[in-house]
Amino acid sequence: MGRSARRAAAGPGPERDVVTQSLKAAGAAAAAWALTGWWWNAPMALMAPWTAVVLVQSTVYRSLRSGVQQLVVIAIGTVLAAGAANLTGNTMTAMVLVLPVAVLLGNYARFGEHGLYAPTTALFVLAYGSYSGLDVLHRLFESAVGAVIGIAVNALILPPVHLRSVRDFLRRLPAESAEVLHVVADGLREDHGREQAEAWHDRARRLAAVLSDLRDARLWTRESYRLNPGHRLRRTGPALPSSEWDRAWERIVDPLVTLTRTLASTVGDEPGLRPVPGAALGQLSDLLRAAGDVCAADRAILEGQGRRAKRERALALESAWAAHGRLKTKMLEQDSETATSLGGLVAESQQLLHALAPVDDGVRRT
Incomplete structure (x- = not known):
């Protein structure tokens, strides 16, 4: 390994x-x-x-x-x-x-x-x-x-069982995803530039590294259970989400990385895509903040705050879809070049919200 x-x-x-x-x-x-x-x-x-x-x-x-x-x-x-x-x-x-x-x-x-x-x-x-x-x-x-x-x-004698690293990465994924989404949402309401947008993209890409670390940690933990006569006697805490949970987060991270890359392409001295109007960025900001709240609720669910966190999650996801609907209507008001830029953001944010499907006991349904 x-x-x-x-x-x-x-x-x-x-x-x-x-x-x-x-x-x-x-x-x-x-x-x-x-x-x-x-x-x-x-x-x-x-x-x-x-x-x-x-x-x-x-x-x-x-x-x-x-x-x-x-x-x-x-x-x-x-x-x-x-x-x-x-x-x-x-x-x-x-x-x-x-x-x-x-x-x-x-x-x-x-x-x-x-x-x-x-x-x-x-x-x-x-x-x-x-x-x-x-x-x-x-x-x-x-x-x-x-x-x-x-x-x-x-x-x-205290046979080693590696679970803490898996739990750590499981918590880091929703927590860091929520942080990235909230930072981008706040930044869209300010006069952000190319450097700031590229920093958002770098932070989103680092989420993929957390996913990779989580996969490695699961393999390491699985090995620690092999031929281990004492693992059943060790306190391991509540059951962990299955590996399907990891794959669901891959489907969340991918559109987030693409969305931040598109945002970086719409700003700067010579942007590759037409800049997006401020009104549309405001709707996108609302969408991303609500999506970040969904991820924060996922972290709370993992930590055992089930009922309350699920209610907050459902409200945040509903708010995100409402903001997405308002964002789509902005496409009809744009010229073809601006509609191309905005369309990419609309498509990726829709993929993100589809990936943020309801959860049941910490395991995401897709």
């Missing part, structure tokens, strides 16, 4: 998650050392905490997958190094033979970030001269013990 997953995981309270996982990783490493180094006094005890600390991953599924990858990579590095050392009888020669192959295998995409352990393990084996058959078995066994401890700690 890479950068998107990290960004999605950075919702409200990320510091608490980081502290929790860090303490779990430290505890897993300490437990692995206590078992293999202190109690068993194993000859390769370092391998257990070394493996355990990196397997307390951000999801239980990722811990299991990483555990398999890491054990495979450590086994490859160990066997290659031990085989070369026993074959050549010389540490330097064995390094020259093994390291290029180990690094190449380590870069294999299926091993992911754990590929680095192939050349690292080979170096440990050769540098410490631990390449007898018994040493190889000890190294693999203690790595397996560390993997089991790391995975068990992550799965059984």
